[in-house]
Amino acid sequence: xxxxxLERYDxxxxxxxxxxxxxxxxxxxxxxxxxxxxxxxxxxxxxxKVAAKTVDAHSFVDIQxxxxxxxxxxxxxxxxxxxxGQLIIENQQLRVLLMDILKGDDTADGHRDLTxxxxxxxxxxxxxxxxxxxxxxxxxxxxxxxxKEFDSVPERNRLFAADKKVLICGLEVELNGQTAVMHxxxxxxxxxxxxxxxxxxxxxxxxxQQISPNMISKINxxxxxxxxxxxxxxxxxxxxxxxxxxxxxxxxxxxxPVRVNGEVLFHxxxxxxxxxxxxxxxxxxx
Numbered sequence: 001x002x003x004x005x006l007e008r009y010d011x012x013x014x015x016x017x018x019x020x021x022x023x024x025x026x027x028x029x030x031x032x033x034x035x036x037x038x039x040x041x042x043x044x045x046x047x048x049k050v051a052a053k054t055v056d057a058h059s060f061v062d063i064q065x066x067x068x069x070x071x072x073x074x075x076x077x078x079x080x081x082x083x084x085g086q087l088i089i090e091n092q093q094l095r096v097l098l099m100d101i102l103k104g105d106d107t108a109d110g111h112r113d114l115t116x117x118x119x120x121x122x123x124x125x126x127x128x129x130x131x132x133x134x135x136x137x138x139x140x141x142x143x144x145x146x147x148k149e150f151d152s153v154p155e156r157n158r159l160f161a162a163d164k165k166v167l168i169c170g171l172e173v174e175l176n177g178q179t180a181v182m183h184x185x186x187x188x189x190x191x192x193x194x195x196x197x198x199x200x201x202x203x204x205x206x207x208x209q210q211i212s213p214n215m216i217s218k219i220n221x222x223x224x225x226x227x228x229x230x231x232x233x234x235x236x237x238x239x240x241x242x243x244x245x246x247x248x249x250x251x252x253x254x255x256x257p258v259r260v261n262g263e264v265l266f267h268x269x270x271x272x273x274x275x276x277x278x279x280x281x282x283x284x285x286x
Contacts, residue, residue: 017057017167017188019285024195025055029169031136036171039128046100046175049231053170053181057188060160063168072114073154074126076184077146083194085186087126088154093180094118097125100175114152123150129171129182160187167191224259225279226250227270255282 017025029052040048073088091114098118114122130147137143160166169184192198228248232240240246250256255267258279268279 017055018197021188021192021195021197022055022285024197025167025169025191026052028133028136029053029055029171032132032169033136033171035135036128036132036173039132043124043128044100049174051172051174053172055170056168057165058168059162060164060166060185061162063166063185070113071154072119072122073151074123074130075148075151075159076130077148078143078194083186083190084159085184086154086159087129088183088185089180094122094125096175096178096180097173098122119150119152126150129184132171133169133184160185165189221260223279225268225270226257226259228256 033050033052036050070091071088072091072094073086075086077084098121101121130145134142134145165188166185167188171182173180228250230246230248255269257264258266258268264285266284267282269282271278
C-alpha cells in the first residue's frame with residue numbers, strides 16, 4: 001500500500017492547541033470521518049477507510065510553504081459565513097478519489113493540472129467533505145455551511161493573513177490500497193469561538209495549588225504508551241503465528257501518545273536504556 005508523502009511542517013514552530021479546544025476538534029473530526037464513509041457510499045461501491053488526524057496549529061505562511069505539489073481547494077463558510085475556512089488536498093492524492101469514481105487508472109504525471117472533468121468531480125468531493133463536517137457537528141442540528149466554487153490554485157487564497165494561526169483538521173482516506181489526506185483549515189480564534197471556548201484561557205490550577213507536595217508524592221499514576229495500532233481481516237487474524245510481523249499504522253517519524261486515565265497528556269519517543277524500555281518526552285498536550 002502506498003503512503004501519503006510526509007508533510008514538511010515545522011513542528012517546532014507550531015503552537016499547541018489548548019486541551020479543551022483540541023478535545024472538541026478531535027470529536028468533530030472523528031464524527032466527520034464516520035460521515036464521510038457514508039457520503040462516499042453514495043458515489044462509489046468501493047470499500048473506504050477514513051481516520052481523523054491529529055489537530056495542529058501553524059501560521060498560514062508555514063502551511064503554504066509546506067505545499068510542494070499542486071493542490072486543489074475550496075473556501076467554506078460556517079454559520080452564515082461568520083466562520084470561514086478552506087478545504088485543501090494535493091492533486092496527486094485527490095486523484096486517488098477521482099479515479100475511484102471514474103473507475104480508471106491514472107498513470108499520468110501526478111503533478112499535472114486537473115482536467116475539466118476532474119475539476120467538476122473534485123467539486124463534488126469537496127461537497128462530500130463539507131457535508132461530513134456539517135453532519136459531524138456535535139450539537140443538535142447540523143452545522144450550516146456554504147461551499148464556494150472550486151479553486152485550482154488555493155495557495156493564492158488570501159483568506160488568512162500570513163501570520164494568522166490556523167488549525168489543521170485532517171481526514172486520512174485509505175482507498176484501493178492508496179492513501180489521501182484532506183485538510184480543513186480554520187483560523188484558531190474563529191474555531192474556538194464556534195465552540196464557545198477562549199483559546200488563550202489558562203487552565204484552572206486552583207485544585208493543584210490546594211494539594212501539598214507530600215500528598216502528591218504518595219499518588220501513583222499509571223502511564224500507558226500506545227506504540228501503534230493495526231487493522232487485520234479476520235482471515236489474517238486466525239492465521240497469525242509466532243514470528244509473523246504486523247505493520248502498525250504509527251510512523252517511526254512521529255512520537256507516540258502517552259495516556260493517563262485514558263487521556264493523552266503528552267507525546268514521547270520510545271527507546272531503550274540499558275535493559276529497559278524507556279520513553280523520552282517530546283511535547284506536552286495543553
